[in-house]
Amino acid sequence: MAKEDVLLLDFWVSPFCSRVKIALAEKGVAYQQRGEDIFGGKSELFLKSNPIYQKVPVLLHDGKPMCESTNIVQYIDETWPSPPLLPSSAYDRARARFWADFIDKKLFDAGGNIWKTKGEDQAAAKKELIQILKYLEGGLGDKDYFGGDSFGFVDIIAIPLTNWFFAYEKFGNFKVEEECPKFAAWTKRCLGRESVAKTLPDPQQVFEFVSMMRKMHGIE
Amino acid sequence: MAGDKVVVLGTYGSMFSMRVQVALAEKGIEYENKEEDLANKSPLLLEVNPVHKKIPVLIHNGKPVCESLIIVQYIDEVWHDKNPLLPSDPYQRAQARFWADFVDKKVYDCGRRIWATKGEEKEAAKKEFIGIMKTLEGELGNKPYFGGEDFGYVDVALIPFYCWFHAYENFGNFKTETECPKLVEWAKRCMQRESVSKSLADPHKIYEFVVSLKKKLGIE
Numbered sequence A: 001m002a003k004e005d006v007l008l009l010d011f012w013v014s015p016f017c018s019r020v021k022i023a024l025a026e027k028g029v030a031y032q033q034r035g036e037d038i039f040g041g042k043s044e045l046f047l048k049s050n051p052i053y054q055k056v057p058v059l060l061h062d063g064k065p066m067c068e069s070t071n072i073v074q075y076i077d078e079t080w081p082s083p084p085l086l087p088s089s090a091y092d093r094a095r096a097r098f099w100a101d102f103i104d105k106k107l108f109d110a111g112g113n114i115w116k117t118k119g120e121d122q123a124a125a126k127k128e129l130i131q132i133l134k135y136l137e138g139g140l141g142d143k144d145y146f147g148g149d150s151f152g153f154v155d156i157i158a159i160p161l162t163n164w165f166f167a168y169e170k171f172g173n174f175k176v177e178e179e180c181p182k183f184a185a186w187t188k189r190c191l192g193r194e195s196v197a198k199t200l201p202d203p204q205q206v207f208e209f210v211s212m213m214r215k216m217h218g219i220e
Numbered sequence B: 001m002a003g004d005k006v007v008v009l010g011t012y013g014s015m016f017s018m019r020v021q022v023a024l025a026e027k028g029i030e031y032e033n034k035e036e037d038l039a040n041k042s043p044l045l046l047e048v049n050p051v052h053k054k055i056p057v058l059i060h061n062g063k064p065v066c067e068s069l070i071i072v073q074y075i076d077e078v079w080h081d082k083n084p085l086l087p088s089d090p091y092q093r094a095q096a097r098f099w100a101d102f103v104d105k106k107v108y109d110c111g112r113r114i115w116a117t118k119g120e121e122k123e124a125a126k127k128e129f130i131g132i133m134k135t136l137e138g139e140l141g142n143k144p145y146f147g148g149e150d151f152g153y154v155d156v157a158l159i160p161f162y163c164w165f166h167a168y169e170n171f172g173n174f175k176t177e178t179e180c181p182k183l184v185e186w187a188k189r190c191m192q193r194e195s196v197s198k199s200l201a202d203p204h205k206i207y208e209f210v211v212s213l214k215k216k217l218g219i220e
Helices: A015-028 A045-048 A069-079 A090-115 A119-140 A153-162 A163-170 A179-190 A203-216 B015-026 B043-048 B068-078 B090-116 B119-140 B153-172 B181-190 B201-216
Strands: A007-012 A031-037 A058-061 A064-067 B004-010 B033-036 B057-060 B063-066
Touching: A007 A015, A007 A045, A007 A090, A007 B090, A015 A069, A015 A090, A015 A153, A015 B033, A015 B119, A031 A119, A045 A058, A045 A064, A045 A069, A045 B063, A058 B043, A064 A069, A064 B090, A069 A090, A069 A153, A090 A119, A090 A153, A090 B063, A119 A179, A153 A179, A179 B119, B015 B063, B015 B068, B015 B153, B043 B057, B057 B181, B063 B068, B068 B090, B090 B153, B090 B201, B119 B153, B119 B181, B153 B181, B153 B201
Parallel strands: A007 A031, B004 B033
Antiparallel strands: A007 A058, A058 A064, B004 B057, B057 B063
């Protein structure tokens, strides 16, 4: 497929955009990418492609826009079936969607609460994040990946969010590895994949971005 | 499928329970309905949904599926030969998932704020609710259903809220029919389907339920 057929509207630090990039890399799909200035002026194409939420990522395939990263990853899996990201049985797919939904509802916001707060609020936020990771450890069980032996859908939904953990750990003064060693082991395993390692930004740069956001929010 | 055992844990009046009931009825699946008392959750519910402890839960041959939209997708995939709910084209599926997710993100919270708040907050919630309905009307366009010619996934996601309109309208002092006539036309069209009319709760019972809930919560 020609490179121009697939276009991603992107913001470098967004873990949601990373999900899409990892999925496309796993499928070996060539694509164009355009960085959107989400703080400055949003491009006309961007506003037209996602009028409801005005958020990245947006994937345009043959000019047709799709929004919401979890939704986009499913589209990628259905359009380029090999290698499969979602399991083949309906029940296993329902389990995968459940964990993706759980991650979507909980993980990023919990992390945000850590860097946006201090004192007691921050302590509560840390506790919440650890609880979420423990639930995910339960979902992982003794498997290498959430889907079993192969890297798949839930791993793609989760791994980019861990890219922000270094920042959470610095601001919250804790270490995920100490609290949730199984989750940390899974993270290292995923980071060993080329699609993940080549996509995710340097955690130090993410930390600097979050530091800038804290200043913007007036948090010392 | 012979020998299938399907159990639904739900509560009367929950839009999320109703989605599951509509989907099962569309597929002609027989099931056992177990009414949960949310103030006193059954051990079964806590066992099958330990993460969220919420209804609805579908238990198919002993295996639980949680989250209403995930359940509807599961039902559509398992009983795929009758009344397909999701389109077959991946782009159309992505659009359907986007709009069902939009309903999930927006309608319940906003509707709740109409009856749970007063004064300026209530007025703002009412305005927001009408805005959301107008956006959905825009997406419906001139199609008989959100799915096009056929009743589908987004219709299932949204239609259960219709039996709550009477309560929202009473507490918010507006008429959805005046503000969004096309949407109400769509709802009435859906109500002509037996799967919908038999699954939706009585709007007057919903209203009474909200009245007693407001008393319990101490909201005037």
